[in-house]
Amino acid sequence: MSPRTRTPNAARGSAGRVRIIGGTWRSRLVSFPAERGLRPTPDRVRETLFNWLGQNLSGKRCLDLFAGSGVLGFEALSRGAAEVVLVEHSRAVAGALRENAARLEAHGVRLVIGDALHFLRDPGGGRYDVVFVDPPYDSGLVAAALARLPALLAPGAVVYVESDGPIDPGPAWRVRKRARAGGVHFWLLEIGEEA
Numbered sequence: 001m002s003p004r005t006r007t008p009n010a011a012r013g014s015a016g017r018v019r020i021i022g023g024t025w026r027s028r029l030v031s032f033p034a035e036r037g038l039r040p041t042p043d044r045v046r047e048t049l050f051n052w053l054g055q056n057l058s059g060k061r062c063l064d065l066f067a068g069s070g071v072l073g074f075e076a077l078s079r080g081a082a083e084v085v086l087v088e089h090s091r092a093v094a095g096a097l098r099e100n101a102a103r104l105e106a107h108g109v110r111l112v113i114g115d116a117l118h119f120l121r122d123p124g125g126g127r128y129d130v131v132f133v134d135p136p137y138d139s140g141l142v143a144a145a146l147a148r149l150p151a152l153l154a155p156g157a158v159v160y161v162e163s164d165g166p167i168d169p170g171p172a173w174r175v176r177k178r179a180r181a182g183g184v185h186f187w188l189l190e191i192g193e194e195a
Contacts, residue, residue, distance in 0.1 A: 018071050021046055022055060023078030030100045032069040033092050040069040041134060041162060044181050049160055050075060052177050052188050053130065057081040060129040061154070065116040065145060070097045072132040072160070074104065081130070083108045087119045117141070120148040127154040134162040142167055150191055159189045 017029045018040040032038055041049070049072075058080035064073040067086035077084050086109065088094045094113045101109045112119055116135070131149060135141035142161055146169055149159060158176065161167060163185050169175065174192040178185075 016040070016069070018069055019043070020071065020074055020078050022050055022075065023080070025074065025078040025104055028078075028104060030069055030071050030074055030104075032096050035090055035093055038068050038093065040071040042181060042184060045162070045179075045184055045186055046071070046075060048179055048181070049186065049188070050079065053158070053160075055079055057130065061126065062130040062132070063087070063123075063128045063152070064132045065119070066133070066135040066141070067097060068093060068134075070100060072134070073109070074100065074106065076130065077104075077106055077108060081108065083110065085110045085112060085123075085128075087112045087114065087116045089113070089115050117144055117148065120145065120152065123152055127157070128152055129154050129157050131157065131159045133159055137164040143170070146170065146173065146189075153191060157190070160186065161189060162186045 015031055015034055017031050020026060020028050021043055056079060057076050060081045062076045062081045062084045064086050067073060067088040070086050073084040073086045086097055088097060091113060094111055097111055133142060133145045142163060150172060164183055165185060169189055172192055173189045175187055176190050177188040
């Protein structure tokens with residue numbers, strides 16, 4: 001996922017690993033470097049998310065805007081997504097994403113090294129069925145990302161948002177699902193009637 005508050009692994013300077021929890025690559029490990037604050041979406045949250053999405057994402061086009069460990073994107077591919085675009089600003093983290101994709105022999109991955117909001121201004125064509133929005137908790141980027149996303153969504157698309165507190169998605173969005181696990185708040189949104 002994307003950079004967050006400092007984790008114990010990051011504080012010690014060691015790399016992290018997270019296990020894919022479902023699909024073709026179930027139990028395979030994804031590694032990520034010890035970038036300040038980088039941490040993946042917890043297993044319990046991912047389990048709930050992919051229950052909401054359905055375990056089979058065959059043919060879906062997905063966008064992981066603040067990729068970090070990439071575990072949300074790799075989970076989607078493991079469950080049959082046709083394409084996942086991973087957007088990551090850190091070159092070191094992007095290098096790990098590239099290595100993980102090679103290790104998994106993941107087809108359908110497109111890695112974009114750059115700022116997520118800049119990517120949303122010029123995404124290079126195509127619309128997305130599933131979008132993961134999980135920026136650093138204290139960044140204020142959720143609202144900015146949600147404001148730019150509607151034009152990039154396919155009919156019936158959903159947007160997953162993760163935060164350390166409640167959010168107001170605004171009138172353009174309807175909340176389909178919401179939950180909390182410890183300090184993690186998460187939602188599944190869809191375009192509302194006013195959008």
